[in-house]
Amino acid sequence: xxxxxxxxxxxxxxxxxxxxxxxxxxxxxxxxxxxxxxxxxxxxxxxxxxxxxxxxxxxxxxxxxxxxxxxxxxxxxxxxxxxxxxxxxxxxxxxxxxxxxxxxxxxxxxxxxxxxxxxxxxxxxxxxxxxxxxxxxxxxxxxxxxxxxxxxxxxxxxxxxxxxxxxxxxxxxxxxxxxxxxxxxxxxxxxxxxxxxxxxxxxxxxxxxxxxxxxxxxxxxxxxxxxxxxxxxxxxxxxxxxxxxxxxxxxxxxxxxxxxxxxxx
Amino acid sequence: xxxxxxxxxxxxxxxxxxxxxxxxxxxxxxxxxxxxxxxxxxxxxxxxxxxxxxxxxxxxxxxxxxxxxxxxxxxxxxxxxxxxxxxxxxxxxxxxxxxxxxxxxxxxxxxxxxxxxxxxxxxxxxxxxxxxxxxxxxxxxxxxxxxxxxxxxxxxxxxxxxxxxxxxxxxxxxxxxxxxxxxxxxxxxxxxxxxxxxxxxxxxxxxxxxxxxxxxxxxxxxxxxxxxxxxxxxxxxxxxxxxxxxxxxxxxxxxxx
Numbered sequence: 342x343x344x345x346x347x348x349x350x351x352x353x354x355x356x357x358x359x360x361x362x363x364x365x366x367x368x369x370x371x372x373x374x375x376x377x378x379x380x381x382x383x384x385x386x387x388x389x390x391x392x393x394x395x396x397x398x399x400x401x402x403x404x405x406x407x408x409x410x411x412x413x414x415x416x417x418x419x420x421x422x423x424x425x426x427x428x429x430x431x432x433x434x435x436x437x438x439x440x441x442x443x444x445x446x447x448x449x450x451x452x453x454x455x456x457x458x459x460x461x462x463x464x465x466x467x468x469x470x471x472x473x474x475x476x477x478x479x480x481x482x483x484x485x486x487x488x489x490x491x492x493x494x495x496x497x498x499x500x501x502x503x504x505x506x507x508x509x510x511x512x513x514x515x516x517x518x519x520x521x522x523x524x525x526x527x528x529x530x531x532x533x534x535x536x537x538x539x540x541x542x543x544x545x546x547x548x549x550x551x552x553x554x555x556x557x558x559x560x561x562x563x564x565x566x567x568x569x570x571x572x573x574x575x576x577x578x579x580x581x582x583x584x585x586x587x588x589x590x591x592x593x594x595x596x597x598x599x600x601x602x603x604x605x606x
Numbered sequence: 607x608x609x610x611x612x613x614x615x616x617x618x619x620x621x622x623x624x625x626x627x628x629x630x631x632x633x634x635x636x637x638x639x640x641x642x643x644x645x646x647x648x649x650x651x652x653x654x655x656x657x658x659x660x661x662x663x664x665x666x667x668x669x670x671x672x673x674x675x676x677x678x679x680x681x682x683x684x685x686x687x688x689x690x691x692x693x694x695x696x697x698x699x700x701x702x703x704x705x706x707x708x709x710x711x712x713x714x715x716x717x718x719x720x721x722x723x724x725x726x727x728x729x730x731x732x733x734x735x736x737x738x739x740x741x742x743x744x745x746x747x748x749x750x751x752x753x754x755x756x757x758x759x760x761x762x763x764x765x766x767x768x769x770x771x772x773x774x775x776x777x778x779x780x781x782x783x784x785x786x787x788x789x790x791x792x793x794x795x796x797x798x799x800x801x802x803x804x805x806x807x808x809x810x811x812x813x814x815x816x817x818x819x820x821x822x823x824x825x826x827x828x829x830x831x832x833x834x835x836x837x838x839x840x841x842x843x844x845x846x847x848x849x850x851x852x853x854x855x856x857x858x859x860x861x862x863x
Contacts, residue, residue: 402758421764428762434755438777438855447773451763479855 348411349503349535350376350399355408357394357561367560368394372408374554374563381529381536383546383553385592386599391561392539393507399537400426400505413502420503424452427496427534431508433488435480435495442467442476445495452499466494469528486517490524497532504536510545519577522548526575543596547588548575555592557599564599567591643825651829658809663833666811669726669798670841673733674790680734681741681786688742689749689775690767699746706739714801723805733797737790744786748779781856784849791841799834811837 357369369391376382384392397403398410401417412420420426427448435444442463449459467473470490472483480488489509496504510518522545529536540546546553547569555565571584579585625645631637632644639647652659688695714732721728752774760770802812811830818827 400762402761421762424764426762428759430755430759432755434753434759436756436774436777437857438780438853448763450773451760451765451769481857481860 347378348375349378349380349413350374350537351409351411352395352399353409355395355398355405355410357391357398357403358406369398369405370560370562372561372563374566376535376537378535379533380551381526381538381549383538383540383550384556385540385543385546385553386556386561386596387558388541389561390556390558390599392556394561395556396505396507396537396539399503400428424448424499425502427499427501427504429489429492429496429504429506429509431511433480433485433492435488435491437480440477440479441472441483441491444480444491445498447495448499454499462498466498469497469531470494470524484517486513486521489513489521493525493528497528497534500532500534502535504534506536506538508539508541511541518542518545519580523576525549526573530574543589543592544580547571547585547592548579553588553592555595555599557596565595567595640822640824643828647825648828648832651825652832655826655829658814659811659829659833662809662811662814662830663837665726665807665809666795666798666802666834667837669729669801669810670733670794670837672726673730673797674737674794676730677734677737677790677794678741678787681738682745684738685742685745685749689746695746695750699743702739702743702746706743710735710739711797711800714797715804717801718804718806724807726807729798729801729806732801733794736793736797740786740789740793741783744782745779748782749775751782752778777853780853781858784845784853788842788845788849791845792838795834795838795841 352372352374355369355372356367358365358367360366372395374382374395384395386392394403398405399412399417401421410417413423413425415423415425435441436447439447445466446459446463449462454462463476464473467476470493472487472490472494475483475487475491480491483491493509496506510521513521525536526549538546538549550569553567553569554563555567556562557564567588569588571579571582571588629644629646632639632642643651684698688698711732713735717731717735718728721731749771752770756774756778757770760774765773799812799815802810803816806813811834814830815827815834818824818830
């Protein structure tokens with residue numbers, strides 16, 4: 342894979358091991374991945390396959406043991422200090438002492454955005470995730486799905502070029518999760534942000550993604566990359582298409598073969 | 607308002623009932639008044655000695671509040687310095703926790719000797735020692751209590767240490783801090799009064815309690831105890847008031863109007 346400067350994320354021969362020599366665990370092995378601008382790429386795999394670790398390496402929350410990673414043509418650390426990232430975790434990580442609008446405005450305070458612009462930006466973001474009526478509420482007054490929408494609004498507040506999402510809807514019930522998936526696609530289409538999305542849900546990965554990166558465990562590596570060519574905009578109708586079911590089967594087969602390969606190696 | 611009255615009604619009833627029972631029991635069982643004076647005698651002593659008690663209360667309160675302020679400032683200063691550096695924390699915390707477990711009040715005579723038995727400074731130093739350790743330990747725990755995800759979120763914003771401190775660590779520490787200063791408020795009056803038991807200015811609550819008791823003027827001793835109790839409760843309530851203003855968001859404050 343040659344270095345494509347137009348790629349948002351360029352990962353080359355990346356390895357990550359945890360622990361000391363002798364008792365080390367190989368979390369990621371020989372990862373090569375290139376993510377183009379405006380893509381929504383899912384990382385899927387069994388627990389322990391390193392999908393979250395890969396996301397954290399991309400986000401400079403942890404360093405790779407070897408290999409290179411470039412984000413927007415820069416090192417991951419540089420990209421982080423340039424505030425190229427928006428992050429959404431499995432837990433919303435909203436601060437109880439701040440109202441929803443103050444939580445959404447937190448990254449804007451840190452980049453010293455003037456107050457008037459900040460207020461406008463917060464209002465826009467809350468409108469985007471349809472939480473305008475809850476601006477003055479505190480996090481605990483909102484449902485889990487609403488809290489996660491607030492977290493997404495916060496992540497998008499300073500218009501990051503790359504949105505990293507680590508199982509953001511993993512704690513939500515199935516109905517809420519499907520609604521949030523549709524919401525996320527609407528937001529993605531409106532903002533054009535590149536998204537890397539970690540999940541262990543096959544339907545979620547297929548429904549959302551431009552490409553699904555299938556990973557296997559021990560050591561964590563990429564077994565297959567599946568192009569998802571389902572028509573956009575996607576809706577509940579998408580979930581009834583034959584192509585949707587074929588892709589779900591393809592991802593499932595990919596996970597299985599990765600599992601077999603993982604156990605025999 | 608009526609809801610508040612109804613909420614507190616059982617407690618008020620128990621209080622008045624308890625006082626009446628005390629009064630009746632002392633009279634009916636012919637308990638000797640110097641052993642347990644009835645509430646009416648204590649009330650009389652409160653009224654007749656009010657000037658003395660007010661002056662004594664002011665002296666003791668000054669010692670308690672002064673010592674509280676010293677201990678609080680010291681505890682916070684050390685906590686912030688310690689929380690910042692893991693090495694210092696590892697080196698200091700075991701000693702702080704050990705010191706917090708020993709009966710610091712036992713140092714009262716030593717403090718009296720060091721800072722002058724009649725000087726309020728000796729009592730303030732006892733109080734400061736009592737206040738210092740819980741404030742310091744809890745504040746360090748609070749400042750280091752922020753969860754990993756919150757810190758990673760701040761890291762993803764490339765936030766500075768100062769921003770992490772003011773926006774995450776300090777708010778996370780507030781519940782720990784208030785738990786500590788509620789304990790410290792009570793400890794500060796204990797420290798001041800027990801310090802006075804070992805000697806001090808004559809017009810102070812601890813001195814009045816000790817001297818009245820040794821001359822078997824128990825009603826007077828009780829009247830000073832009542833003043834000390836009132837000061838303790840008042841101090842505690844002020845801290846709770848500050849707590850409600852400082853962290854209305856906290857789970858323990860929710861649903862209050």
